Amino acid sequence: MDPALATLVLGSVNTAANAASQEAGKRVWQGLVALVRRARRHPTAVVEGERPEDLAATLIEKADEDPRFAADLRFWIEQVAGLDVNGDMTNSIGGDARVTGNIVQARDVSGSITFG
Secondary structure, three states: OOHHHHHHHHHHHHHHHHHOOOHHHHHHHHHHHHHHHHHHOOOOOOOOOOOHHHHHHHHHHHHHHOHHHHHHHHHHHHHHHOEOOOOOEOOOOOOOOOOOOOOOOOOOOOOOOOOO
16 A cells, blocks of 8 residues: 555544544444454454554555455545544535535434425
């Protein structure tokens, strides 16, 4: 894995660890735990308390071996990048997106959402 991506993985692990006490951060932390457990082939591996560098190394090693895992890791990194400094999710529509219907961008929704 290239050094820039390795730095990005470590930064994402640190962000997830620091944001884990907030609702949006819990989701990315759970994603990290799932990736580490998958990389280690151990569905109940304890991740809490490990050094971010060790977690990142596990992820990078597995990504180097498995292209599908690498794609999943990149997807998780994108989710981490969506966290702002307060641990909230940032919603956006960009690129060449063409919106033709209703869109809801939200974080914690309690109750139903309807369009009338």
